[in-house]
Amino acid sequence: MVNQVDSSGFLAGGSNRYEDLHYNISQSSSWLSNLSRKHLLPLGITPKQSTILSILAAKYPESLSIQEVRKSLADKMSDASRLIDRLEKKGLLEKFPSDFDRRSNRARITEKGKELLDEVLRNRPDFEGAIADRLSDSEIDSLNKLLNRLK
Numbered sequence: 803m804v805n806q807v808d809s810s811g812f813l814a815g816g817s818n819r820y821e822d823l824h825y826n827i828s829q830s831s832s833w834l835s836n837l838s839r840k841h842l843l844p845l846g847i848t849p850k851q852s853t854i855l856s857i858l859a860a861k862y863p864e865s866l867s868i869q870e871v872r873k874s875l876a877d878k879m880s881d882a883s884r885l886i887d888r889l890e891k892k893g894l895l896e897k898f899p900s901d902f903d904r905r906s907n908r909a910r911i912t913e914k915g916k917e918l919l920d921e922v923l924r925n926r927p928d929f930e931g932a933i934a935d936r937l938s939d940s941e942i943d944s945l946n947k948l949l950n951r952l953k
Contacts, residue, residue, distance in 0.1 A: 862911055893914045
């Protein structure tokens with residue numbers, strides 16, 4: 803059965819509120835992901851790569867192990883190693899062996915990576931504006947509180 807959305811944004815004929823919730827969160831997540839990809843495409847990075855750069859920038863000048871980066875990502879199944887390798891090839895971070903564990907690598911954002919992240923932040927008002935067009939500040943605050951409880 804193909805799900806139809808009614809004028810209120812709910813699944814028409816959805817069997818219960820939990821299905822509606824799941825559907826609406828999934829659709830909203832997809833919309834946000836697409837918006838983020840569109841925002842980052844001109845800069846040559848993906849949303850996950852942007853997140854990794856943000857995580858590393860927050861720890862700069864310190865480095866993080868690949869495992870620490872992976873634990874910080876929303877998608878725990880993400881292939882952080884592959885994403886980090888791609889960012890390293892672009893010169894946006896540096897990867898090097900750990901002084902403490904020869905089997906482990908660490909990563910640190912580079913100056914070029916920080917400059918790119920600054921560009922992402924400069925363009926952030928366009929991204930946030932698309933959300934602000936749909937939700938008021940109080941709705942955003944309420945939604946954040948509710949979604950934090952679901953984590």
